[in-house]
Amino acid sequence: MRPVEVTSVPLFWRIFVLNAVVLCAATALLLWAPVTVSVPVLFTEAVVLVVGLAVMLVANAVLLQLGLAPLDRLTRQMATVDLLRPGQRLPVAGQGGVTRLIRAFNEMLARLEAERAASNSRALSAQEAERRRISQELHDEVGQSLTAVLMELKRAADRVDDPVLRADLNQAQETTRASLDDVRRLARRLRPGVLDDLGLVSALTSLATEISTHAGLPVHHEFQPGLPALDQQTELVFYRVAQEGLTNVARHAEATQVELRLSHDGERVVLRIEDDGRGLGLAEEGDGVRGMRERALLVGGSLDLKSGSGRGTVVTLSVRIDQEGGLTWRGPEKA
Structure with a gap:
């Protein structure tokens, strides 16, 4: 019995x-x-x-x-x-x-x-589509309008004889040129064309250069060669997580430098962002971090944050790949 x-x-x-x-x-x-x-x-x-x-x-x-x-x-x-x-x-x-x-x-x-994963996927897909539309409009409409204004200012400056007026027109040209550069930068941030054209490594290199130039924060980047082929959605997740992580460092970390690494070991592709700032301390996770976690879940990855007060922060995104080197969907990983 x-x-x-x-x-x-x-x-x-x-x-x-x-x-x-x-x-x-x-x-x-x-x-x-x-x-x-x-x-x-x-x-x-x-x-x-x-x-x-x-x-x-x-x-x-x-x-x-x-x-x-x-x-x-x-x-x-x-x-x-x-x-x-x-x-x-x-x-x-x-x-x-x-x-x-x-x-x-x-x-x-x-x-x-x-x-939640299905809902997040729909929401983020709609968000990326809207970003692509706005980026295209900034580039094609606002960008072209500013370019036309810049050319008209140049022609006007070439025709006038008054040196004071010519100086004012030249100043207006510089202001317009700076605005055009800002519009182009915003368009790239909304939809990184280099990611579609040249791939993840080139997009991350361009992102690191942009952060270093405009935020005055040295970004040391290191990308392991032989990166496995990743689909478009996975590359976009890696890029967005790197973009959000570097932006958070530039805005809040009070860091003097940050390191950006992309590596793989045959089983996983790992993105690592490490800074020497003040760390997270007791602060709760904001919308930016939760957005990174949601993006990681879309491709079956895991996002980990480690920080100590005054010892900087380490953000790690890890995505599993199959034996042939491509991405494989295995569902959400266990915590």
């Missing part, structure tokens, strides 16, 4: 049996132990009764703690679960009521993670 597992017993009967064991033990003690109660109660008898009651209460508390431990674990997991760190599951054993509850909770987490 197969023994009944403890975890297969419903929670009600488990609590009932635990309390029954305690009460039966107390009854047996009163029936067979050479203990009597006088009237009035003697001090020694009162001590025996109090000790016996304490023993029963402690035994009952311990047994209930053991019986309700799975529910405590479930409660803690529900309070701390984060869908941006997928794979958080409780162990399942047996067939009891608590086990069925835990299994249902794990299945609910899996559905929520899948639905």
